[in-house]
Amino acid sequence: MNFGLSDEQVLLQDAIRGFLEEQTPLDNIREFAADGNGLQANIWQGLIELGATGVIIPEQFGGSDLGMFDATVIMEAIGRTVAPVPYISTAVLAPIALLGSGSDAQQQDWLNKISAGDVTFGVGLTEATGVRRDAGLTLADGKISGKALFVIDGLKADQLLLAVGTDTLVMVNANASGLTRNRLNVSDKTRGMAELLLDQVDCELIGTPGSATDTIARMIDAGRIGLAAESFGAAEILFYRARDYALERNQFERPIGSFQSIKHLCAEMIADLEPCRSLIWYAAYAYDELPEEVSLMACHAKANTQEIAKVVARSATEIHGGMGFTDLMGLHYWLKRIELNRQLLGGPEATREAAARLQGLVA
């Protein structure tokens, strides 16, 4: 029995973390945020070269067929570095969509491109996890119209995968006629979120209309696990930065980390945070091995991690004192990533309610 990473997964983790850390000194993150596109070509290219885009894609389509657990290891590393890459959308959600509902030709075509790093995807699932304002899509005569809000990584993606209602998936080319793509000004500027306005836009169906309910549910499960992993990675970095700062920073002739208030705050943070690691790992493992458990675990992994990561981010900021909320320290990039992830694919209240529903506790 081994609850945790295999030796190979440790190597993968080291490789991905090492590469991303090298690419993301604070000055670079500042540049990425100023750019605001959520897609840094050199980092993305590096991940492709490390094989990261193919981990859940079968070998026949150029992937390494490892599984969601490996993808989760990668997403945690992305959270640790707030790396601006469309990983969750392109390398996790799109392959799940294609493997779940795509035709043989679509799988052949797009999965190979994803493995090879020849395409990026934006994914719009808010139709299935919570419709806001006047968002909503309609499909008629093979054309799609309406508005898609909060398309993840959609700002610069080549292809856009969209849920129509909760049962239909379509793919739209980013250059399609009738498509307007607008930047959404989220406070986390390391992810390119988009609003899409569609007026009779050509689209490609992924599966037949009405047939993608299960696939969309799988995408939501995987997305929740991935967002939780990202937020966990970000929160863990914030925690250790705060602990380290507390040991370095002197006030009143002693390190502030020697004050019991700071020590105990750190103890509370790690006591809450550490179990999230196991919960996320298990949820990812369940995705790969225990399909009957995954949805519940994904809900709890996301809700629990997001609640805790939010408090950890606040506490880490507080331990840094005033410096904590300056751009000089840059903690806010991690905090904002956590805040954005909190809301994507269902906030904590919504995911807890989904967890209750899965257990038959909602009348």
Add this chain to the structure above:
Amino acid sequence: MNFGLSDEQVLLQDAIRGFLEEQTPLDNIREFAADGNGLQANIWQGLIELGATGVIIPEQFGGSDLGMFDATVIMEAIGRTVAPVPYISTAVLAPIALLGSGSDAQQQDWLNKISAGDVTFGVGLTEATGVRRDAGLTLADGKISGKALFVIDGLKADQLLLAVGTDTLVMVNANASGLTRNRLNVSDKTRGMAELLLDQVDCELIGTPGSATDTIARMIDAGRIGLAAESFGAAEILFYRARDYALERNQFERPIGSFQSIKHLCAEMIADLEPCRSLIWYAAYAYDELPEEVSLMACHAKANTQEIAKVVARSATEIHGGMGFTDLMGLHYWLKRIELNRQLLGGPEATREAAARLQGLVA
């Protein structure tokens, strides 16, 4: 302007607190709890002699016609000493019922008796604030049948005031034929809570059937304010006992109150608790002077105070270490009073929902 007690109210507070403190050394409280009736004759008699039972009763019925604010001062003192007296039921809820819906004869008869201390009341309002299990009363042909649960101070009371549904009030004599009165084994043994089983019991209507909706609402408002005041008094005692203990108790060659963890816990407790005083005072003042504000204030005073008092009670227990949950220290009598009050006339969730409803926020 004076937000607080008048000079006369300070005198009243001193007199009631002084008397109750004298009567309730810990050894006495242990005896009262072993007895478990919630009515200690000598304490009750002392309160009567201090005029406490008549504070909201007009002078024409032997009262002093002071108001709810004064009654709240008394209930806070009762909470500070966990005194086993049927004050809230006899001196607050029963007069409100009689003044609101009683006939002239009923007012003349019972209010004079209450002022003079010649009668005690138990009050059952759970019909109007939340029906549990098979509780429920029916009124037919002037006889009352069914089950009343959680009749406050009902165990030893002479008269029982019961809400039938949310719009009718009846009074039953404790010795009436067909009435069975059972002790409810609540963990707070300083209050005599009763279950009543009624089989065709003679009753006296307070007002006509269906006419007491407003009166019952006023009783609930007053009850919530009074319970909040009691819990505030209990929590304030627990807080100061914990602070004082922390200054006395040495571990590691220093008072535990010099450790930042204990200091900060005390700071958090008082920061949360202190505003409750003003909220309760204002709610009581609103009862007397601002009828359009009272219900909302009563809900918030109870919900907010009960949530905070619960945490204060837990923290005070923790600061005392193991001794905190022994009968040697006796903190648990105050904690249990807080826990019981939390549930009476609507727990925090229910009272917050009631607050929302009052503002038109519930669809």
Add this chain to the structure above:
Amino acid sequence: MNLNFSEEHENFRKEVQAFLKEHKATAPTMKAVNGTSAAPTPEVKRWQKILIENGYTARTIPKEYGGYGGETDLIKGLIIQEEFIAADVSTGLTGQGISMLVPTLLELGTEEQKQKWVGPTIRGEVVWCQGYSEPGAGSDLASLKTKAVVEGDQFVINGQKIWTSSAHFSDMCFILVRTEPDAPKHHGISYLLMPMTTPGIEVRPLVTITGDAMFNEVFLTDVKIGTDQIVDQRGKGWMVANATLKHERGMIGNPAQTEANLNALIKLMKTETCDGICAVDMPVFRDRLMRLQGRLLGLKLHSLRLLSDDLNGKAPDHSGLIVKYSTAYLNHELYSLGVDVMGELGTLYDGDAYQSELDWQKMFLGSFSSIIGGGTAQIQKNVISERGLGMPREPRVTLDSKGWAMM
């Protein structure tokens, strides 16, 4: 309990209402007056002058120094606040010069200093910034290292300040510097008045979590000012600054503002939907809202009690010390709920088309500054427990590398 005002005060309220009715139309906006990004415009200065003349700001500052010269009357102060907020009209400038320097000078300045600075400051003609915190001196402000050496009749100042809001458009800075390096740390500090135009001052904006530069860093290299530009004596600056900090405390924690935010939140929750369901119709959000309302009401009424206690001459206790701490977290949670009920839309800010009327994301991010600024929660809790509850001071110890106390 008596929450009624006297006839004098009710009359005063009518006066204020009449004033507002007459002048509301010509008053500058709240944002124009209280924005922190530029010096007061002529229009704002004109408004400030009217307010002083009518005693609605600088009310208790003596006439001889340019104020209204009224007596201290907390109730009138309250009435002014209430009526101006109700009318959505600004009660005038609130910068650090007016709120902190002026009371300090009135208490400890020379007659010449009062004459020179009070009037122009309250009229908005001279804008001040505060030079207290340093990168290495935050919670432990007395450990500040910026030093001033006397050369002839000048102080020569070298060092760095941080969190200097409004430094980029201030005329003057009241600054703490170390003038007696050999004295114990609290006794080696002086309080100086430094023109921001003095050569050697470099102001760099300090970008924060909100993306805005509300604060600055100020670098000081051989900055020379006259030795007469000192308040009180050399080495007494810590005492002078504490007089100033005392004045600052009243500035923080405004329940009226929090109440306005709560009302905005209720409005938001009545309109914002998810899957067609209004936020206010989601019981879990509604319960969070009611929790916040309960806490707000507690703090609001607590503040009213504090005012009443002050009026009635009650000795202050812990009650006043809890307000900043509690208010900061309450606001933070209130903004968090605003973001949560908007879901993904709640992460949008700074003019995005999908925002609601208020920028909840930016208010949420900005609230870190209130939680930490003016003393972290840890410092606040020390103050509450030590000064308010009579618990022991934090021991001053030196630790070795393993964290053991060196005795």
Add this chain to the structure above:
Amino acid sequence: MNLNFSEEHENFRKEVQAFLKEHKATAPTMKAVNGTSAAPTPEVKRWQKILIENGYTARTIPKEYGGYGGETDLIKGLIIQEEFIAADVSTGLTGQGISMLVPTLLELGTEEQKQKWVGPTIRGEVVWCQGYSEPGAGSDLASLKTKAVVEGDQFVINGQKIWTSSAHFSDMCFILVRTEPDAPKHHGISYLLMPMTTPGIEVRPLVTITGDAMFNEVFLTDVKIGTDQIVDQRGKGWMVANATLKHERGMIGNPAQTEANLNALIKLMKTETCDGICAVDMPVFRDRLMRLQGRLLGLKLHSLRLLSDDLNGKAPDHSGLIVKYSTAYLNHELYSLGVDVMGELGTLYDGDAYQSELDWQKMFLGSFSSIIGGGTAQIQKNVISERGLGMPREPRVTLDSKGWAMM
């Protein structure tokens, strides 16, 4: 990630299941085995003997001392726990003698002590209580004052112990006493084995918040025991006790029990109503339930990871130190929710007719003992931050009357 068991372990599981199938009917109830109010009955001792013979308890204790003599196998231990819990059958006695004294003797006792005490203790023939805490020595256990003076070949013990659960029916007590009053406090303590029948011992029940006397005070007046009744040497008792405390840590925080409680809570919420509405249909309660479930799952899987790390020889870090702290509060909140969903009925306890299947009020009240016992939250957080996170130790300072450190 590999959560599968080896074939050997899957076979072992089948063995356990077969054992349980055969013996379940004759096993004593959980309460009979693990109740803390009386010494083991003959029936319980019979069951304990069967369990030892089959290696389901005392598994790794050498045969020569009366144990099963198996090798350490955490997975088999886990399988035993899982299967016995699933079958609702007790895994045997768990008193402080078995969980704390026996491992300590095996590590530090003489051959004679092991021969004399281990076998009878694990068979339930000798029941032990723990004599550590004193009224003045709780968090700071090393400040204990109960003293033992050597007179001839006897220790003469005087003092008082507290929190001595099972003292009223124990045969023996392992007790910490101060034997070297002039040594530094951690170096003056000895660990003795004291028969509870010795003259001079008075046991008084200590009533707690639940109304039960789960604990005792033990008063010791001129209690005389042989000088050979010592484990390890004089003055080494602190080290011996820490070896024991190390064994205690594994006892606290059982996610399987918490999970059983959560399942009971779900069942309760499906049946308990207010105004005819089920608790589970009240969204605010449901949300609280789901929060607790999320935290429980985290802790449960965290515990599984700890087991796996232990199996795979990973060096322990902070991860193991958080379990007691987190579990205690989680249980407390879980019981609180149980009380809240029952409303007024939730305040009833101890056999009241309106209670639900479980006594939520009593579990809630009893949970204070888990929060505080074995180290308050403050002590736990010190341990997590110091040992787990490498943060500085609490400085040892002496304060004067104003709370200033005496340096």
